Structures are given as C-alpha cells and as structure tokens.
Amino acid sequence: xxxxxxxxxxxxxxxxDGAVIMVGGFGLVGIPENLIIALAERGAKDLTIISxxxxxxxxxxxxxxxxxxxxxxxxxxxxxxxxFERQVLAGEIEVQLTPQGSLAEKIRAxxxxxxxxxxxxxxxxxxxxxxxxxNFNGKYYLxxxxxxxxxxLVYAEKADRMGNLIFNKTARNFNPIMAAAGRVTIAEVGxxxxxxxxxxxxxxxxxxxxxxxxxxxxxxxxxxxxxxx
Numbered sequence: 001x002x003x004x005x006x007x008x009x010x011x012x013x014x015x016x017d018g019a020v021i022m023v024g025g026f027g028l029v030g031i032p033e034n035l036i037i038a039l040a041e042r043g044a045k046d047l048t049i050i051s052x053x054x055x056x057x058x059x060x061x062x063x064x065x066x067x068x069x070x071x072x073x074x075x076x077x078x079x080x081x082x083x084f085e086r087q088v089l090a091g092e093i094e095v096q097l098t099p100q101g102s103l104a105e106k107i108r109a110x111x112x113x114x115x116x117x118x119x120x121x122x123x124x125x126x127x128x129x130x131x132x133x134x135n136f137n138g139k140y141y142l143x144x145x146x147x148x149x150x151x152x153l154v155y156a157e158k159a160d161r162m163g164n165l166i167f168n169k170t171a172r173n174f175n176p177i178m179a180a181a182g183r184v185t186i187a188e189v190g191x192x193x194x195x196x197x198x199x200x201x202x203x204x205x206x207x208x209x210x211x212x213x214x215x216x217x218x219x220x221x222x223x224x225x226x227x228x229x
Contacts, residue, residue, distance in 0.1 A: 001161045001162065001195070002161060002162065002163035002207060002210055002211070002212065002213055003211070003212050003213070004161070004192060004212075004213050004214065004215075005212055005213070005214040006214070007214075008034045008035060008037070008038035008188075008214060008216070009038050009041070009042065011035060011038065011186050011188075011212060011214045012035060012038045012039050012042060012044075012153075012186065013042075014151075014184070015039060015042070015044050015150075015151055016044060017044055017045050017046050017047075018046045018047070018048075018071075019044065019047055019048070019150045019151060020047075020048040020050065020148075020149045020150045020151075021047055021048070021049055021050065021149055021150065021151045021152070021153060022050045022051065022107065022147075022149040022151070022152040022153070022174075022178040022181060022182050023036065023049060023050070023051040023061060023152075023153050023178070024051075024152070024153065024154040024155060024171075024173070024174050024175035024178045024179075025051065025052065025060065025155065025171075025173065025174065025175070026052050026053075026170065026173035026174060027052075027053060027080070027223045028055065028056065028059060028060055028220075028221050028222070028223045029170050029171055029173065029223075030155050030167065030168075030170065030171030030172070030173055030174075030175055031055070031060050031061075031155060032153045032154055032155040032186075032187075032188040032216075033059075033060070033155070033188070033216065033218050033219060033220075034188055034214075034216040034217075034218070035153045035155075035186060035188050035214075035216070036055075036060060036061060036063060036064065036153070037063065039064065039069075039153075040063040040064055040066075040067055040069070043067065043069065044069060045068070045069045045071075046069075046071045047064065047069055047070050047071060047072075048070075048071060048072040048073075048074070049061060049064070049070050049072070049073050049074070049075075050073075050074045050075070050107070050147055050149055050178075051073070051074075051075050051174070052075055052076055052077060052100065052103065052173070052174055053075055053076070053077040053078065053079075053080065053081075054070075054073055054075060054078060054081050054084050055080075055081060056080050056081055056223060057081055057082055057083050059221050062081055062083065062084070065081065065083050065084055065087065065093075066083060068087075068092070070093060071093065071094065072093065072094040072095070072096065073093065073094070073095050073096070074096045074098065074103070074147065075095075075096075075097065075098070075103065076097065076098055076099060076100040076103045077100070078095065078097070080223065097127075098127075098144075099121040099122055099127070101119075101121060102119055102121050102122065102144050103147075104174065104177060105117065105119065105144070106144055106145070106146050106147040107146075107147050107174065107177045107178055107181050108177045108180075108181075109146035109147075110146035110147045110148040110149075110180075110181040111148075111177055111178075111179075111180025111181035111209075112180070114146055115145065115146055116143055116144060116145045116146060117143075117144055117146075118134060118136070118141035118142065118143055118144070119141060119142055119144055120139065120140070120141050120142070121142070122142045123140045123141065123142050124140075127142070128142050131143060147181060148181050148182070148183070149178075149181060149182045149183065150182070150183055150184065151182055151183070151184050151185075151186065152178045152179055152181060152182025152184070152185040152186070153186055153188070154175040154178055154179050154185065154186075154187050154188070154205075155167075155171060155175060155187070155188045155189070155216075155218070156171075156175065156187055156188075156189045156190070156204075156205070157171065157189070157190045157191070158189065158190060158191045158192075158193065158198070159187060159189040159191070159192050159193075159210075159213055160192065160193050160194060160195050160196070160197060160198045160207075161192060161193075161194060161195050162195045162207040163187070163206075163207030163208075163209075163210035163211075163213060164198055164203045164205065164206055164207045164210075165179065165187055165189070165203065165204055165205040165207075165210065166198065166202055166203060166204055167204050167205075172204055175204075175205075176204045176205050179205045179209045179210060180205070180209045182209075184211050184212070185209055185210050185211055185212075186211065186212045186213075186214070187210050187212070187213045187214075188213075188214055188215075188216040188218075189213055189214070189215055189216070190215070190216070190217075190218070191215070192213065192215060
C-alpha cells in the first residue's frame with residue numbers, strides 16, 4: 001500500500017532548494033494544482049522545472065514564477081505567460097527550449113533507463129549548436145540526453161491504494177512518462193479506491209512508479225475560454 005497523505009504541505013515537505021522537479025500537464029490540463037500551490041506557499045527556491053510550459057500568470061507554475069522560485073525551466077512552449085516573458089528578457093531565468101516530441105522522448109527515456117537517443121528534430125537549427133550530430137543511412141540526427149528528476153508531481157483522476165493511476169482523457173499528456181522519470185513521484189488524485197477495484201487494462205501508470213498520493217479537489221481552470229456570441 002502506498003502512503004496516502006492528508007495535507008499538501010506534508011506532501012511537498014521534502015522538496016528542497018535547488019531540486020529538479022517534473023510537473024505534469026499541458027497548458028492547464030492535468031496539472032497537479034494543489035501540489036503547485038503548496039510548493040508556492042512553502043517557498044522552495046532555485047528550482048529547475050521540467051514541464052511542457054509554465055502555466056499562466058496567476059495559475060499553475062505561474063505561481064512559482066511570480067515568487068521567483070524557478071531558476072531554470074526545461075520546456076517546449078512559453079507563449080501564455082507575460083511574467084515568464086519578462087523574466088527571460090531580463091535574464092532572471094534560464095530557459096532550455098526543446099521540441100515538444102523530443103521533450104516527451106527525453107522524459108520517457110529517462111524513466112526507461114535509456115541515457116540518450118538520436119532524433120532528426122532540431123538538426124540544422126540553433127538547438128544543434130555544440131551538440132553531437134551523426135549521420136545514419138544518409139540522414140543527420142541530433143543526440144538528445146534523457147531527463148530525470150528528483151521529484152515528479154502528477155495529477156490522476158483515479159488511483160487505488162497500491163498507487164496504480166488512471167488519467168482522464170487529455171490529462172494523459174506528460175503525466176504518465178513523468179511519473180516514471182522521477183526518483184520520488186507524488187500523485188495528486190481525484191479519487192482513491194481499494195486495491196483490486198481498478199480494471200488492470202485501464203491503468204496508465206503502475207504503482208511501482210508512485211511513492212506518495214494525496215486526494216485533491218481541482219478547480220480545473222480553462223486557459224482560453226472561447227464561447228459562442
């Protein structure tokens with residue numbers, strides 16, 4: 001049985017200054033909202049965040065940006081956050097932009113114990129500067145190193161007490177691969193059921209990858225609300 005915590009403060013208490021943290025989600029979909037809030041309130045600083053993007057100005061990882069807790073962000077998209085833009089232009093934060101498919105594969109490889117791989121994405125661009133490029137069968141490929149983290153924070157719709165996780169629809173984005181690539185994975189979940197109540201065929205992340213769980217009610221904000229006139 002996995003440890004089921006009762007407070008978000010307790011869930012993130014071991015996250016230290018300078019930690020490398022993977023945070024699941026795509027835009028605001030599938031982010032561990034309450035774990036991020038607790039981390040913002042705790043104030044751990046000099047963090048390296050690995051995430052597809054950095055939230056919006058007042059929600060998600062944007063809360064950590066507002067507190068100047070992030071030293072470096074490894075991601076693939078930065079377009080929805082004005083504070084992020086300001087910090088980049090002011091030289092206050094280091095950004096490592098990675099093609100989205102490469103980012104996903106770097107995380108997946110890290111969780112699988114694969115140290116590096118070759119990909120054609122980025123060849124001939126600034127991404128390939130000072131990086132190893134090799135020719136295979138007449139085509140050039142760029143060496144990408146895998147990513148792992150001290151902690152992975154993920155959100156799942158349902159879990160059982162063994163830590164098996166099910167992600168809902170598009171929340172199954174970066175969450176499963178990040179759960180596998182963190183040395184300590186903390187899962188915020190909508191519901192926990194008893195062991196044996198989940199259909200094994202529906203499990204996206206086996207419990208072996210999960211160390212801690214906590215139930216959290218999500219606000220589930222919409223990044224860009226578009227309605228009919």
